[in-house]
Amino acid sequence: MFEALHDAKFDWLYGGVLLLLLISTLIVRILKARHRDDDSRTTINNFNARIRAWWKMAAIFALAVASGRIGSLILFGIISFLAMREYMTLVPTRRGDHRTLFWSFFVIMPLQYYLVGIQWYVLFAIMIPVLACIYIPPSIAIAGDTEHFLERASKIQFGIMVCVYSLSHAPALLLLKIPGFEGHDARLLLYLVIVDQMSDVLQNVWGKLIGKHKIAWRVSPNKTWEGFAGGVVSATALGTALWWATPFTPLQSAGMSLMICILGFNGSLVMSAIKRDIGIKDFGVVVEGRGGILDRIDSLCFAAPIFFHLVRYLFVP
Amino acid sequence: MNNNIHPIASLLAAVARGISGVQVQWAGCEPDERQRIYFANHSSHLDFVVLWSALPSEIRARTRPIAAKDYWEATPLRRYLSQNVFHAVFLERVSNHKAKNADEPHFAGRHLIEAMVEALGTENSLILFPEGTRGSGEKVEPFRSGMYHLALRRPDVQLVPAHLENLNRILPKGEFLPVPMLSLLTFGKPLHLEPDEDKDAFLERAREAVASLRRIGSA
Numbered sequence: 001m002f003e004a005l006h007d008a009k010f011d012w013l014y015g016g017v018l019l020l021l022l023i024s025t026l027i028v029r030i031l032k033a034r035h036r037d038d039d040s041r042t043t044i045n046n047f048n049a050r051i052r053a054w055w056k057m058a059a060i061f062a063l064a065v066a067s068g069r070i071g072s073l074i075l076f077g078i079i080s081f082l083a084m085r086e087y088m089t090l091v092p093t094r095r096g097d098h099r100t101l102f103w104s105f106f107v108i109m110p111l112q113y114y115l116v117g118i119q120w121y122v123l124f125a126i127m128i129p130v131l132a133c134i135y136i137p138p139s140i141a142i143a144g145d146t147e148h149f150l151e152r153a154s155k156i157q158f159g160i161m162v163c164v165y166s167l168s169h170a171p172a173l174l175l176l177k178i179p180g181f182e183g184h185d186a187r188l189l190l191y192l193v194i195v196d197q198m199s200d201v202l203q204n205v206w207g208k209l210i211g212k213h214k215i216a217w218r219v220s221p222n223k224t225w226e227g228f229a230g231g232v233v234s235a236t237a238l239g240t241a242l243w244w245a246t247p248f249t250p251l252q253s254a255g256m257s258l259m260i261c262i263l264g265f266n267g268s269l270v271m272s273a274i275k276r277d278i279g280i281k282d283f284g285v286v287v288e289g290r291g292g293i294l295d296r297i298d299s300l301c302f303a304a305p306i307f308f309h310l311v312r313y314l315f316v317p
Numbered sequence: 318m319n320n321n322i323h324p325i326a327s328l329l330a331a332v333a334r335g336i337s338g339v340q341v342q343w344a345g346c347e348p349d350e351r352q353r354i355y356f357a358n359h360s361s362h363l364d365f366v367v368l369w370s371a372l373p374s375e376i377r378a379r380t381r382p383i384a385a386k387d388y389w390e391a392t393p394l395r396r397y398l399s400q401n402v403f404h405a406v407f408l409e410r411v412s413n414h415k416a417k418n419a420d421e422p423h424f425a426g427r428h429l430i431e432a433m434v435e436a437l438g439t440e441n442s443l444i445l446f447p448e449g450t451r452g453s454g455e456k457v458e459p460f461r462s463g464m465y466h467l468a469l470r471r472p473d474v475q476l477v478p479a480h481l482e483n484l485n486r487i488l489p490k491g492e493f494l495p496v497p498m499l500s501l502l503t504f505g506k507p508l509h510l511e512p513d514e515d516k517d518a519f520l521e522r523a524r525e526a527v528a529s530l531r532r533i534g535s536a
Contacts, residue, residue, distance in 0.1 A: 081497075085338065089499040095453075095489055101496040285532045286340070286483060286499045 006065055010187050013245045017058055017194060024051050043208060050201065053296065061193070065186050069174050070117065072189070076171040077113040082293040083301075084109065084163035089286050090278060091155045096145030100136055100156060108132050109164045116168050119175045128165035133157050163294075166301040169308040176308075178315045181247040191246050192260060192307055195239040196300050199261040200268065203231025220272040223265075232261040247315055259310070260303045267302030271295070322378050323402045330370030330377075333363050337487055338499040341371040344530065345506030346477060348373050352442055353475045353507070355380070356464060358527050359446035360454035360485035363495070368444055368479060369403075371502055380442040383433065385410050406436040406443065430466045437471060447523070454485025457528040460520040468510040468519070478505040478523065480530035503530040 006014070028048050035044065064075035088101060108128065115124035137153040170192060174185045181188075207227025215223045239257025243250045271294060287294075333339075357368055365382045372380055384405035389395045399405040408429050437443060445467075447460035468476060483500040505526055510519055 085497055085499060088496070089483065093486065098486075098489060098492055098496060099494075102494045105497060106494075286501055 006186055007184055009184070009245050010065070010190065013187060013190050013194070013242065014058075014062065017190075021051065021054055021058060025055075047201075054197070057296075061190070065190075069171075072171045072174055072186075073113050073117050076167060077110070079293060079297060080109060080113070080164045080167050081105070083167070083297055084159055086287045086292070086294045087159045087163055088156075090275065091159065092278065093155070094145055094147065094152060096143030097140055097152055097156065099143065100139045103135075103139070104132075104156060104160050104164075108135075108160060112164050112168050113171075116172045116175065121175075124168070124172070128160055132160060136160075162298075162301045166305045167297065169304040170300060172308055173311070176312055176316055178247050178311070179317065181315075187245045188247070188311065191239070191242055192304065193300065194242070195235055195257045195260045196264045196303050197296075198238055199231055199235035199264050200299050201231075202234045203227045203265065206230025206234070216269070219269060219276055223269065223272075228265060232258065232265070235261045247311075252314075256307065256310070260307055263303040263306055264299030267299040268295075270302070271298035322374065323404075325398075325402045326369075329366055329402070333366040334370050336495050336497050337363055337367050337484060338497065339367050339371065339502050340499070341502045341504075342532075343504045346475075346504060348376060349475075350376055350379075351475060352437060352440065352471075352473070353477050354437075354443045354445055354464070354467065355477045355479050355504075356445045356447050356460075356523065356527065357479040357481055358454075358457045359448050359451050360481070361451065361488045361490070363484050363488045364446065364451075364481050365403075365444055367481065367484060367500070367502060376442065379440055380444060381406055381436060382444045383408060383436075383446070406432060408432060429463060430470060433463070433467055434470050437474060442474075447520075451490045452485075454483075454489075457524055460524050462516060462520065464523060465510070465516045465519050472510060475507040476509065476523065477507050478526040478530060479503065480505070480527050480532075482531065482533050501532050503532060505530045 024047075028044060028051060031040075031044050032048070035041065060075060064071040084105065088104075093101060112124065112127055115127055136156050137149075140149065140153055140156075170189060173189045173192065176185060176188070178185070204222065204227065206229075207222060207224045210230065211222075211224030211227045213225045214221065215225055215228060236254060236257040239260065240250055240254040243253035246253055246256075248256060355368060357364065369377060369380060369382070382399075382403055382405045384399045384407055386407040386409045389399040389405060389407065399407070433443065445464060447464045448458040449461045452458050464476075468474075480503045481500065482502075483498055486496065487498050487500060488495045508523065508526055514522075
């Protein structure tokens with residue numbers, strides 16, 4: 001169970017990530033020395049924080065992959081936990097939700113990752129969307145508080161769908177049996193994470209460089225059409241260039257990357273909307289100082305399940 | 318009193334910090350080994366452990382909680398935790414017929430002040446929840462008068478306000494199992510009883526000092 005998941009091509013891919021991180025760290029150092037005005041300082045510090053977070057992520061990712069499927073499951077389980085913790089802190093819940101929340105954190109979430117781990121595909125696919133979503137409303141109702149009932153039930157359902165169910169599809173890639181690709185699934189997971197995260201950051205960079213027309217400024221003032229197009233095109237190009245690490249042809253890899261980028265964009269857009277709606281004005285201050293895991297993985301949460309199902313549908317007989 | 322920290326106390330403090338993901342901010346003062354009375358709002362059983370765990374260990378060893386005797390001596394587990402693990406100072410509550418709710422037990426009487434003064438001694442600090450009981454966490458209820466009498470008796474001890482947020486959502490009154498959300502703890506500026514300040518004015522000022530440290534919803 002604890003067999004390592006890496007191979008020569010994985011090491012190349014991972015080495016590339018480290019090289020990229022090293023180069024970006026140097027660029028940020030140089031930019032920091034050159035630009036001293038407040039506005040660019042904020043931007044540079046923002047990138048700096050992201051790069052630091054990725055160094056940590058890269059180290060943890062290596063550790064997880066080195067310890068095999070269980071390590072990766074535990075890693076993603078922890079990320080789910082931290083993300084859901086941020087989400088539930090932001091979302092106003094009531095006293096009557098307490099027991100349902102307890103079950104969500106300590107029963108439903110571990111169970112989902114357990115089902116991924118034992119590769120019980122059918123149950124893992126329906127556990128949260130069917131079973132948990134049927135369980136949640138009555139378990140809130142039984143507490144007897146009807147105020148904002150539908151809102152509360154949907155908020156918990158949405159949180160557990162995004163933070164646990166969707167994200168669990170990323171490590172689930174490790175249990176796909178793709179003919180001719182056995183034992184190399186860790187590359188597929190790293191591919192997904194690289195394209196997704198690069199799409200995030202490249203959209204940000206292009207937006208800063210040439211961004212003019214805002215997509216939905218009420219939701220997120222940083223998202224522009226120019227940034228979106230530039231980011232998606234360049235991250236798709238990067239993903240296409242990484243086809244050798246995947247079971248895809250270059251053309252298939254381009255299609256997959258494009259899909260990851262667009263879904264990732266949708267994920268960050270939705271999370272920004274949620275935060276504008278509730279977070280910033282109420283519980284934002286609680287989450288601010290605590291990593292902001294949700295900010296890093298919102299795009300992954302939307303890209304992972306569709307990527308998983310597409311790969312499964314097209315490449316697993 | 319035994320000044321060593323009980324291993325179970327350290328364990329519980331670590332668990333409470335983990336579950337509550339608490340972010341501590343010393344906004345009005347720095348941690349200090351001098352004698353202090355930390356007073357805070359009260360909405361959860363976690364309040365004391367979280368506040369206590371936020372103190373550096375040498376201060377922690379000399380900081381004792383105030384506990385209601387009827388509640389904390391009711392079962393062997395509660396008695397063990399309060400007495401042996403956290404060296405709590407027990408106070409008796411009595412039914413007060415003048416109060417709004419006659420059935421709810423109240424802290425009353427001079428001997429309670431004596432017990433707290435004695436517990437302070439020459440080197441201890443105390444953690445006090447002057448609302449007297451756990452509330453809903455939405456607002457800070459009026460303070461009981463014990464804190465005023467304590468301030469009269471020991472003017473040399475610093476009174477440090479502290480505000481705990483979101484712990485009522487992590488472990489509300491009446492629940493046994495926690496939900497691991499994130500929380501905040503803010504320490505404010507120490508205050509003292511002014512020379513000719515009357516009881517109600519002082520208690521309201523102290524309550525306001527706690528309530529003003531609220532950070533959620535302030536952005």
